[in-house]
Amino acid sequence: MSFVKAAWPRALRSQEWFGGTGKNAIMHRSWMKNQGLPADTFDGRPIIGICNTWSELTPCNAHLRDIAERVKRGVYEAGGFPVEFPVFSCGESTLRPTAMMFRNLAAMDAEESIRANPIDGVVLLAGCDKTTPSLMMGAASVDIPAIVVSGGPMLNGKWRGKDVGSGTAIWQFSEMVKSGEMTLEEFMDAEQGMARSAGSCMTMGTASTMASMAEALGMTLPGNAAIPAVDARRRVLAQMSGRRIVDMVKDDLKPSDVLTRQAFENAIRVNGAIGGSTNAVLHLLALAGRIGIDLTLDDWDRLGRDVPTILNLQPSGKHLMEEFYYAGGLPVVMRAVGDLGLLHKDALAVTGAPIWDGVKDVVNYDDDVILPPEKALTKSGGIAVLTGNLAPKGAVLKPSAxxxxxxxxxxxxxxxxxxxxxxxxxxxxxxxxxxxxxxxxxxxxxxxxxxxxxxxxxxxxxxxxxxxxxxxxxxxxxxxxxxxxxxxxxxxxxxxxxxxxxxxxxxxxxxxxxxxxxxxxxxxxxxxxxxxxxxxxxxxPKPVGGYAELYVSRVTQADQGADLDFLVGCRGSAVTRDSH
Structure with a gap:
């Protein structure tokens, strides 16, 4: 199906703040105008939030300020007014005790920032592992028009004439040092070439997996997942996403329209086809809980079991994200999944059209990177869910790895x-x-x-x-x-x-x-x-005080996505009181 456009203009959420001649409206507008905004800025055009996880402490996201500027261009071109705002940034490489502890805090930050501010739609700028699910979780709980723009993967790592994958090489080389196959000096030398550009891990780590999941869910424009962070086409996609969010506001196309059960089933199968991270299990379970979809570990096992892993990418295979993009990226994988009869082709995407429309005509430019199904890395990919007296509620394993x-x-x-x-x-x-x-x-x-x-x-x-x-x-x-x-x-x-x-x-x-x-x-x-x-x-010992105490007292178990129990569900966008 295609999304049926609503009439325009329609009532905008931001006009509850900026519309009219009352004291409060004048107060809201006048303070915003201290930034040098023309008088007609708030005349009824959609206000687009740019939710940015930029942080120099999150190196995968340290280039997102530039991406935000490209989004702004697109918003302006489509007749909207962009406003950028920061939220908590979960940096996997540096945050202690672990970034996963703060995914739910970041989701809460995003949710409350989106709901409490005068915005009609939001562009979610994500990159590092937990920033993608946290922003989607927060946006789903508010349910105003939203689109994801990923920061993209780094260029291939290089060392002594060979490609090395960020993260994966660390695990490989550290084991080689222990076994005597590599010297410590060689390991230290290899460090210099592992992360040589802006972007997230260029293996199929959690960052690339979750960018792929966002695309497979229909929450991004086609091709979002694999474009390298420093490729000019990443900026083009950001600008086009800025244009698209304005039309999404006009159409009132919300996460609840896109994040359907069909969308989650598509994502689970695509995860099997790419050999995606086991972390996707937790994040999609949590996201489904926010939007009201009853997703379980059984769904992960059942839907992924018959999906061949066709992406020959580290850590399951040999290539890296650059080659994946040059081969055609995630649309090629999705087309292959669809050709196997395993994709809900009519699931709606943020494009306003069925997700199949964005992938049906793509071409595989390298069948050593994106393999034919008959040459799959494993015939039964996906995530295996094991149960028994050691794991009554389940445990997971990634067969392709x-x-x-x-x-x-x-x-x-x-x-x-x-x-x-x-x-x-x-x-x-x-x-x-x-x-x-x-x-x-x-x-x-x-x-x-x-x-x-x-x-x-x-x-x-x-x-x-x-x-x-x-x-x-x-x-x-x-x-x-x-x-x-x-x-x-x-x-x-x-x-x-x-x-x-x-x-x-x-x-x-x-x-x-x-x-x-x-x-x-x-x-x-x-x-x-x-x-x-x-x-x-x-x-x-139980933590005393602060977020750690809140987290431990209210976090759900892994089979439910490890969300905080009181954050599950969609609370909507309504703000009923104006303190002024």
């Missing part, structure tokens, strides 16, 4: 009671561990870390790496960077700090993993599990 020989495995658990315990013992030669063991990390979930840090992809012990082993099964209630890889089982729910069965696993217990059967089993009699749970006392 895992090792085939470990998909069915029974191993002895080697347990680390915290990330500090892991760091203290993992490279101890006395640690009783071999390649057949299963590494288990506790108390790193939403409440336990707090914030559910990206520590689930535990590096292997040096003595195991030196034997030539490259992968082992790892299980935790933590997350994993989208740039990482390996047979890593994550998001175990309920988490250990919430009394989940993970809390009572002991070194020496045996665990059975059966990915094809979607089972994760602690090989103990139920009576012994019950005995241990009854005796369990949480070792995790």
């Amino acid at each position: 895992a090792s085939e020989h470990l998909m069915v495995h029974r191993g002895r658990a080697v347990v680390f009671d915290s990330i500090e315990d892991y760091h203290a013992r993992v490279n101890d030669e006395a640690l009783d561990i071999d390649a057949s063991c299963i590494m288990v990390l506790k108390y790193c979930g939403p409440k336990g870390y707090p914030g559910m840090a990206e520590v689930g992809n535990m590096g292997l012990p040096a003595k195991v790496l030196k034997t030539g082993v490259k992968d082992m099964i790892r299980i935790s209630d933590a997350r994993m960077s989208g740039t990482a890889y390996g047979t890593v089982i994550l998001h175990t729910a309920p988490e250990a700090a919430d009394g989940g069965p993970l809390a009572i696993v002991e070194t020496g217990d045996f665990i059975e993993v059966d990915v094809p059967a979607r089972r994760l089993t602690l090989d103990l009699p139920q009576a012994e599990i019950d005995r241990r749970l009854a005796a369990w006392v949480s070792p995790v």
